[in-house]
Amino acid sequence: MxxxxxxxxxxxxxxxxxxxxxxxxxxxxxxxxxxxxxxxxxxxxxxxxxxxxxxxxxxxxxxxxxxxxxxxxxxxxxxxxxxxxxxxxxxxxxxxxxxxxxxxxxxxxxxxxxxxxxxxxxxxxxxxxxxxxxxxxxxDDILPLDEKLYEQADSVVDYLYTLGDWNEFKTIPPTLRPIFYYENDHPTVVFYTKNDVGMIKLSRYTHTFEKDSYKQKVFCEELAFAGIGILF
Known part of the structure; x- marks a missing residue:
């Protein structure tokens, strides 16, 4: 990386x-x-x-x-x-x-x-x-929802608990802000979202781009849940 x-x-x-x-x-x-x-x-x-x-x-x-x-x-x-x-x-x-x-x-x-x-x-x-x-x-709402609250929080977990009563986290992200880096020469973007439809969920999206274009492969991983959200 x-x-x-x-x-x-x-x-x-x-x-x-x-x-x-x-x-x-x-x-x-x-x-x-x-x-x-x-x-x-x-x-x-x-x-x-x-x-x-x-x-x-x-x-x-x-x-x-x-x-x-x-x-x-x-x-x-x-x-x-x-x-x-x-x-x-x-x-x-x-x-x-x-x-x-x-x-x-x-x-x-x-x-x-x-x-x-x-x-x-x-x-x-x-x-x-x-x-x-x-x-x-x-x-999906890309995190953090409020930059000021995020900066004031003592940790990523503390900020996440301002957004919901989460169950056990599959993993704790080092940052919730969107990031960009190169992985094996492939441009890569990662961001986290909160989705309130159905089960409230925290997800991580990883976008791995081709080396010479904006075509990409996308992997979404659900990291935690916080009860029932909006039902249509």
Whole structure:
């Protein structure tokens, strides 16, 4: 492991203004081409950009007050089209043009901050357009929630107990702040979250990036629980 860069939790937040697009025309139930542009997630981070030759587009599904989406990286001169046959909810439309995983469309300045931003963007794009009842990541709060309280706490454990009555911890993190380092030449980002949906849980996310891109493998480990949280 190389030298570790530690961030305050505010570093995970978008730091560029990107005007939100409002869909004034409710689409019909079922699958359709999303009127929302997922690129706004990427463009709201200063260290990230859309890779030359690519763009991001999404299919969306709406029915009975719920929604979901799937995002693709496609060539910049192509557009999504809807297949002629009806697609069931549990199926996913496939682009008729060449397509890749959405992280293939990300580029950036390769700074530690850009990798942290790409780690967050990975989750945001993965749940793009998903209603709260069916989302998971959107209920995660990246720690620490309050930097001042975190600095005043005598230890990581003391701060965690301000967030809930935890059971036994699987491991005690040396810090709760997001960190960046190189592991075997692979850029790596680690952060911790608290999720209040269902069982209140403390989790550690480890994002291991490819050496020359923002494509990544993500491992989530649950470290502790603190009783029943929000139930929909």
């Amino acid at each position: 190389t030298e570790v860069t530690e961030f305050t939790s505010s570093a995970v937040k978008p730091n560029l203004y990107c005007r939100s697009e409002m869909d004034l025309h409710e689409s019909e139930n079922g699958w359709s081409i999303s009127s929302q542009n997922p690129e706004r997630i990427v463009r709201s981070y200063s260290g990230l950009a859309i890779r030359q030759g690519y763009k991001l587009r999404a299919y969306s599904y709406k029915a009975e007050g719920e929604s979901s989406s799937v995002v693709y990286a496609i060539p910049h001169d192509k557009e999504l089209t809807m297949p002629a046959e009806v697609i069931a909810k549990d199926e996913t439309p496939k682009p008729q043009c060449p397509s890749d995983h959405f992280m293939c469309a990300l580029d950036g300045d390769r700074s530690p901050l850009s990798y942290l931003q790409a780690a967050v963007a990975y989750h945001e794009l993965g749940e793009f357009g998903i209603s709260r009842q069916t989302c998971y990541w959107s209920a």
